[in-house]
Amino acid sequence: MSILSVQDIGIAFGGVRAVDNVSFSAETGQVFSIIGPNGAGKTTLFNLVSGVYQPKSGQVRLDGEAVTALEPNRLAERGLSRTFQNLQVFFRMTARENVMVGRHLKESRGLLAHLLALPSTLRQNRESAEIADTLLSRVGLADYADTLASSMPYGALKRLEIARALAAEPKVLLLDEPAAGCNPVETEEIEKLIRTIADDGVAVVLVEHDMKLVMRSSDRVLVLDQGRVLAEGKGAEIRSNPKVIEAYLGTHGTREANLALN
Amino acid sequence: MQALFSHRLAVPLVIAALVVALSFALPSSFYLRVAALVWISALAVIGLNLLMGYAGQVSLGHAGFFGLGAYAVAVLPAQFSLHPLLAALAGALVCGLIAFAVGRPILKLKGHYLAVATLGFGILIAMAISNESWLTGGPDGMPVSRMTLFGWRVRGAETWYWITGGLLVVGAWIAVNLVASPTGRALRALHDSEVAARVAGIDVARYKVRVFVISAVYASVAGSSLALVNGFVTPETANFLHSIELVTMVVVGGMGSILGSVAGAAILVVLPQLLTTFHEYEHMLLGLMMMVIMIVLRSGIVPSLAALFQRRRK
Ligand SMILES: Nc1ncnc2c1ncn2[C@@H]1O[C@H](COP(=O)(O)OP(=O)(O)O)[C@@H](O)[C@H]1O
Ligand SMILES: [Mg+2]
Numbered sequence: 001m002s003i004l005s006v007q008d009i010g011i012a013f014g015g016v017r018a019v020d021n022v023s024f025s026a027e028t029g030q031v032f033s034i035i036g037p038n039g040a041g042k043t044t045l046f047n048l049v050s051g052v053y054q055p056k057s058g059q060v061r062l063d064g065e066a067v068t069a070l071e072p073n074r075l076a077e078r079g080l081s082r083t084f085q086n087l088q089v090f091f092r093m094t095a096r097e098n099v100m101v102g103r104h105l106k107e108s109r110g111l112l113a114h115l116l117a118l119p120s121t122l123r124q125n126r127e128s129a130e131i132a133d134t135l136l137s138r139v140g141l142a143d144y145a146d147t148l149a150s151s152m153p154y155g156a157l158k159r160l161e162i163a164r165a166l167a168a169e170p171k172v173l174l175l176d177e178p179a180a181g182c183n184p185v186e187t188e189e190i191e192k193l194i195r196t197i198a199d200d201g202v203a204v205v206l207v208e209h210d211m212k213l214v215m216r217s218s219d220r221v222l223v224l225d226q227g228r229v230l231a232e233g234k235g236a237e238i239r240s241n242p243k244v245i246e247a248y249l250g251t252h253g254t255r256e257a258n259l260a261l262n
Numbered sequence: 263m264q265a266l267f268s269h270r271l272a273v274p275l276v277i278a279a280l281v282v283a284l285s286f287a288l289p290s291s292f293y294l295r296v297a298a299l300v301w302i303s304a305l306a307v308i309g310l311n312l313l314m315g316y317a318g319q320v321s322l323g324h325a326g327f328f329g330l331g332a333y334a335v336a337v338l339p340a341q342f343s344l345h346p347l348l349a350a351l352a353g354a355l356v357c358g359l360i361a362f363a364v365g366r367p368i369l370k371l372k373g374h375y376l377a378v379a380t381l382g383f384g385i386l387i388a389m390a391i392s393n394e395s396w397l398t399g400g401p402d403g404m405p406v407s408r409m410t411l412f413g414w415r416v417r418g419a420e421t422w423y424w425i426t427g428g429l430l431v432v433g434a435w436i437a438v439n440l441v442a443s444p445t446g447r448a449l450r451a452l453h454d455s456e457v458a459a460r461v462a463g464i465d466v467a468r469y470k471v472r473v474f475v476i477s478a479v480y481a482s483v484a485g486s487s488l489a490l491v492n493g494f495v496t497p498e499t500a501n502f503l504h505s506i507e508l509v510t511m512v513v514v515g516g517m518g519s520i521l522g523s524v525a526g527a528a529i530l531v532v533l534p535q536l537l538t539t540f541h542e543y544e545h546m547l548l549g550l551m552m553m554v555i556m557i558v559l560r561s562g563i564v565p566s567l568a569a570l571f572q573r574r575r576k
Pocket of ligand 2: 043
């Protein structure tokens with residue numbers, strides 16, 4: 001059974017069906033990519049799966065449980081985490097503190113202990129800070145640990161969101177355009193990172209426009225167009241699918257995809 | 263040096279040092295009294311700053327909690343001969359419960375809507391205090407009986423200076439503990455991005471209520487202290503203008519700065535005292551100075567000066 005399975009999910013905004021009867025499932029240890037032109041509904045699909053939007057129809061199952069329309073924090077408790085295409089960073093906090101927030105559910109949350117700074121709380125703070133530092137190193141941001149997020153460059157913030165999401169030790173991780181706005185070196189680092197995350201036993205669902213990255217790292221690819229599933233399959237099947245080439249890849253994208261796989 | 267300043271306990275220690283140092287510097291009991299009023303306001307402002315500066319939720323009704331705390335130590339000892347300390351405790355408990363009850367529906371609102379809802383809440387409490395004159399003395403206010411501790415009558419400017427100063431240090435200590443804890447990080451996170459906070463597993467609604475309750479208890483304790491120091495309470499402690507004054511202290515001192523809370527309270531308590539020599543221009547000058555402070559130090563006194571100081575050192 002798949003760790004994440006989405007059945008016939010849909011939502012409409014003012015009559016426009018932004019996501020229309022989409023189904024897919026993601027497997028532990030694999031990278032499942034969702035591609036498609038701008039406005040296809042990829043981010044909206046993530047918002048539906050992560051509980052940010054309430055679906056009009058359809059179901060989401062996480063680890064065998066029905067979790068449709070649960071609050072994002074309830075989904076987080078069940079092992080779902082995500083990053084955002086339009087950055088959602090805690091700008092008034094340092095990089096380390098941003099990642100520490102990702103530890104929230106793993107931290108002891110007794111208010112009285114927090115107010116009195118009991119030894120248990122101080123120990124907790126130290127432990128969360130250590131884990132955050134490890135994760136910052138993992139995404140290549142060790143040097144930024146004490147930097148306010150508001151003074152970090154864009155590409156670094158993308159990776160900061162990944163570190164924060166990893167801090168929750170998710171079973172399913174949704175990444176919304178993690179390489180957007182990143183230079184080729186950063187993109188390559190993100191590609192390696194995504195692979196190691198999946199290898200650690202996380203089901204990664206990736207939305208990305210960089211075809212090289214998608215083709216090289218994905219186990220399966222789903223193509224969305226105008227809210228609907230256009231195709232689903234292995235990367236090689238997708239890049240040679242005439243419908244996909246017409247709707248999204250075009251000749252340029254196909255060449256990139258071919259180069260990546262050859 | 264840097265590590266020393268950024269240590270969690272640096273701020274409460276600085277405040278404690280200030281309280282001790284001023285006790286030597288202040289020449290008369292009049293000044294000690296003014297300082298005690300600063301410590302009391304600062305306590306309420308620290309609580310409000312946790313709500314506004316850290317969690318990013320405004321309250322224009324906080325004087326309501328302050329007033330309830332003040333009237334608790336006036337009414338409960340008079341009616342039920344409760345000890346003032348127990349009365350203050352009861353006031354804090356009631357404020358916490360009220361904040362818990364109204365917090366959930368009110369804190370769903372954002373920005374201006376939240377401002378108006380809390381404003382309404384504050385006015386409601388102020389009206390209740392004014393109208394129930396059989397209990398509260400109505401618009402004229404009522405006396406507060408002196409507190410006796412172990413047979414010793416607590417009185418005198420110097421005594422209250424130390425009691426309120428001590429309360430302030432404890433309040434600052436609790437606040438810095440909170441800010442540096444998982445709860446504090448959750449509050450600061452939901453301030454910057456509610457959606458990212460929720461995705462990180464934070465129950466945003468619950469944490470907003472938590473900090474609202476905490477800030478209400480701070481206001482209540484401050485209100486009780488003021489009533490005991492003055493020996494008298496009036497409905498003005500609970501009214502809208504006082505709520506605005508508390509918010510102004512938070513903003514002038516610096517949002518999200520505990521030390522700033524003390525600075526903001528000090529400015530708004532001390533300046534009017536200094537400006538009384540200008541008679542009819544007093545309020546104009548006060549308004550003008552507040553405008554100038556905000557234009558020059560736009561993130562509030564303490565954060566702006568700290569930023570300036572850091573840039574200088576680089
Ligand atoms: N909250 C919203 N309100 C109205 N329309 C929305 C909202 N969110 C997304 N949409 C619309 O849904 C469609 C899909 O958008 P989106 O999911 O962001 O596409 P993608 O991520 O694939 O580029 C677009 O037409 C967008 O305008
Ligand atoms: Mg998108």
